[in-house]
Amino acid sequence: MVSLVSPRVSAPEAPAPAPRRRGSIARGRRRLGIAYAAPMAVLVAVFFVIPLGLMLWMSVSHWPLVGASYPNGVKNYDALSDPLFLRAVWFTLKYTLVTTVVLSLVAFGLALLVQHDRRGTGFARTVFFLPSAVGLASTSLLFYGLFNTDSSALNHLVDFLGFGRADWLGSGGSALGSTVGMITWRFAGFSMLILMTGLQGIDPALYEAARIDGANRWQILWRVTLPQLRPTLALAMVLSLTGSLLAFDQFFILTGGRHDTATVVIDIYREAFLSQDLGRAAAVSVATLAVLIVLNVAQLRLIRREGK
Amino acid sequence: MNRLRAAGLHVTSAALAVLFLLPLLWTLYSSLSGREAGGSGTDNYRRLADYGSGLGTYLVNTTVVALVAVTVTVLATTLGGYAMARLAFPGRTLLFLVTLAILMVPYTTILVPLYILLGWLGLQNSLLGLGLVMAVLQLPFGLFMMRNSFEALPVELEEAALIDGCSIGGALRRVLLRGVLPGVVTVALFSFLAAWNEFVAPLIFLTDGEKFTLPVALFNLQSGSLGSVDFGALQAGVVVSALPCVAVFLVLQRYYVRGFTSGALKG
Numbered sequence: 001m002v003s004l005v006s007p008r009v010s011a012p013e014a015p016a017p018a019p020r021r022r023g024s025i026a027r028g029r030r031r032l033g034i035a036y037a038a039p040m041a042v043l044v045a046v047f048f049v050i051p052l053g054l055m056l057w058m059s060v061s062h063w064p065l066v067g068a069s070y071p072n073g074v075k076n077y078d079a080l081s082d083p084l085f086l087r088a089v090w091f092t093l094k095y096t097l098v099t100t101v102v103l104s105l106v107a108f109g110l111a112l113l114v115q116h117d118r119r120g121t122g123f124a125r126t127v128f129f130l131p132s133a134v135g136l137a138s139t140s141l142l143f144y145g146l147f148n149t150d151s152s153a154l155n156h157l158v159d160f161l162g163f164g165r166a167d168w169l170g171s172g173g174s175a176l177g178s179t180v181g182m183i184t185w186r187f188a189g190f191s192m193l194i195l196m197t198g199l200q201g202i203d204p205a206l207y208e209a210a211r212i213d214g215a216n217r218w219q220i221l222w223r224v225t226l227p228q229l230r231p232t233l234a235l236a237m238v239l240s241l242t243g244s245l246l247a248f249d250q251f252f253i254l255t256g257g258r259h260d261t262a263t264v265v266i267d268i269y270r271e272a273f274l275s276q277d278l279g280r281a282a283a284v285s286v287a288t289l290a291v292l293i294v295l296n297v298a299q300l301r302l303i304r305r306e307g308k
Numbered sequence: 309m310n311r312l313r314a315a316g317l318h319v320t321s322a323a324l325a326v327l328f329l330l331p332l333l334w335t336l337y338s339s340l341s342g343r344e345a346g347g348s349g350t351d352n353y354r355r356l357a358d359y360g361s362g363l364g365t366y367l368v369n370t371t372v373v374a375l376v377a378v379t380v381t382v383l384a385t386t387l388g389g390y391a392m393a394r395l396a397f398p399g400r401t402l403l404f405l406v407t408l409a410i411l412m413v414p415y416t417t418i419l420v421p422l423y424i425l426l427g428w429l430g431l432q433n434s435l436l437g438l439g440l441v442m443a444v445l446q447l448p449f450g451l452f453m454m455r456n457s458f459e460a461l462p463v464e465l466e467e468a469a470l471i472d473g474c475s476i477g478g479a480l481r482r483v484l485l486r487g488v489l490p491g492v493v494t495v496a497l498f499s500f501l502a503a504w505n506e507f508v509a510p511l512i513f514l515t516d517g518e519k520f521t522l523p524v525a526l527f528n529l530q531s532g533s534l535g536s537v538d539f540g541a542l543q544a545g546v547v548v549s550a551l552p553c554v555a556v557f558l559v560l561q562r563y564y565v566r567g568f569t570s571g572a573l574k575g
Contacts, residue, residue, distance in 0.1 A: 026396070029395050029396065029397075029476075030395070030396060030397045030398070031397075032391075032395055032397075032476055032477075033391045033395030033396060033397030033400065034391075034397045034398075036387040036388060036390055036391035036395065037387070037388050037391040037392070037397060037399075037400070037403055039383065039384045039387060039388070040384040040385065040387070040388035040403070040407065040447060040451065041388075041399075041403055043380070043384055043440070043443065043444050043447065044403070044406055044407050044410070044444065044447065046425075046429075047422065047425075047440060047441055047444040048406070048409075048410055048413075048418070048444060049406065050421075050425060051418045051421040051422045051425055052413065052418060052421070054421035054424065054425060055417070055418055055420065055421040058420065058421055058424070110324070113317060113320060113321055113324070114321065118314070118317070118318075119318075120318060120321060120322070121321065123325070124321040124322075124324070124325050126558075126561065127325040127328050127329055128324070128325070128328055129564075130328065130329075130332070130554065130557065131328065131331075131332075132557075133501065133550075133553045133554050133556070133557035133564075134332075134505075134550045134553060134554065135501075135504065135505025135506075135507070135523060135549065135550070135553065136505065136507065137505060137506075137507035137523040137526070137527065138505065138523065138526075138546050138549045138550045138553075141526055141527070141530060141542060141545070141546050142331055142332075142335050142543075142546045142550075143331070144530060144542070145335065145338070145539050145542060145543050145546070146331060146334065148537070148539070149338075149539050151338070152334065152338075153330060153331075153334040185328065185331065189328075190568065193565060193568050193569065194568065194569075197569050242414070246414045246416050248416060248507075248508050249507045249508065253507075253527060253530070256531060265416045265508075268416070268417070268419075268420070269508075269512075272419075272420050272423075273512065278420050278423075278424070281420045282420050282421065285417040285418070285420060286417075288417055289413060289414075289417045292412075292413075292414065292417075293412060293413075296412055
């Protein structure tokens with residue numbers, strides 16, 4: 001193995017030492033590269049590439065949870081015109097839109113509030129960020145208690161303010177609002193952090209120039225900060241968008257995934273494990289994946305262009 | 309004027325901080341208050357401990373899954389990241405792109421085929437199988453982190469070790485690992501939190517109540533009980549499952565921030 005070093009030591013200036021020797025070194029490093037990358041390659045192949053192919057195959061097969069499977073063409077894709085599925089799509093889109101808008105606004109406000117190092121901002125940042133460490137399922141169970149127990153702090157507060165006891169999860173609409181509030185609590189610190197790094201990347205000379213030109217705070221926010229922050233803001237929104245489109249834990253736990261709050265992923269779960277029709281579930285998965293990939297590519301392009 | 313503004317910002321930050329802490333503090337408080345008058349502060353935790361197969365079993369299960377995930381993620385991405393950064397091998401770009409594609413394909417969409425596949429491998433209803441799946445989900449982030457960490461180390465460090473007679477493996481183990489340790493900690497931290505908190509995958513893959521992880525057991529406590537929900541035990545459960553994450557987060561905060569900023573902004 002010592003021979004590996006010799007070309008660099010003996011002839012650092014000469015890029016082409018004896019060809020045979022160099023070849024064997026490169027071969028050694030190549031073999032080592034393959035060996036080191038092998039565990040990852042095997043994991044990726046077995047637990048990602050094969051399932052991906054299997055999903056395509058399952059989507060065109062009759063595939064019950066128990067029993068034999070056989071190919072059945074595109075019949076599973078009927079699931080895409082199922083009224084319950086369409087309802088889930090509509091609910092997911094509504095939820096995604098509301099969450100992304102609310103979350104981005106709150107996170108932007110927090111980022112502006114704590115972007116500069118002053119006394120106490122370090123503490124505030126940590127506190128805003130703390131919920132990001134709590135798992136989404138735990139968060140949902142926590143808020144299930146807040147929304148449902150008469151003695152919860154939230155219900156005491158609402159009662160104190162004179163509204164009586166609210167039905168936080170009773171209808172599709174109220175469940176959506178309550179969940180958006182919960183998700184904002186859980187993810188605002190995360191988005192805030194991303195936006196803060198964007199804010200810190202803005203050239204101070206731009207603010208200086210704006211101030212010299214006599215701009216007030218409001219004008220600086222609109223004319224300097226927001227345009228400069230656009231790529232970062234877009235990134236934060238993309239993350240919120242993709243996360244919300246795949247929502248599962250929050251609605252499954254808060255409302256049991258009942259029909260007026262079922263999301264697309266809940267629909268996939270229902271097709272697969274309640275209706276026990278894995279083929280239909282795979283078909284819905286394939287369609288969802290196709291939409292997400294198109295969306296991802298479009299968003300990446302958008303961010304790239306705005307980043308320039 | 310400026311002082312007034314600063315004071316205003318302080319008050320706003322403080323008020324918002326209280327608002328963010330409130331849900332956590334409320335859960336902690338109500339988990340410690342007895343359900344009936346005269347109940348002691350640990351009643352909820354006692355009922356939680358006796359629930360189902362026992363809290364201990366669920367804690368052990370969750371820990372096993374998290375340990376498998378962390379170990380596999382760290383080993384695979386440290387070796388893989390080094391290979392990506394420093395060793396040329398055929399298929400390197402392909403492997404990198406396919407691994408990153410895991411980010412593009414949300415795993416919830418491949419859960420159904422994974423369920424079948426785990427059955428074929430004899431890993432259905434197994435903590436090991438679940439741990440492996442959780443590890444794979446962390447590979448894109450881990451690989452990205454470790455490749456960048458190795459690239460950030462000066463090549464001279466490695467060359468010096470090789471001149472001193474180390475093999476590449478020896479140099480990696482004895483010299484380079486110290487340099488990429490922050491990256492390793494970051495990857496381990498993210499892998500741990502993701503595996504510890506995962507809900508959908510164990511819900512689908514684990515069928516035997518004895519094997520449930522904490523989030524699934526708590527979900528059953530919430531939804532499975534006949535009659536009224538035992539909110540006291542549930543809140544105690546939330547505390548037990550959130551506490552390790554909050555503790556780990558507070559201790560390793562800067563690694564957490566490092567992961568978000570380095571991972572997120574390269575997009």
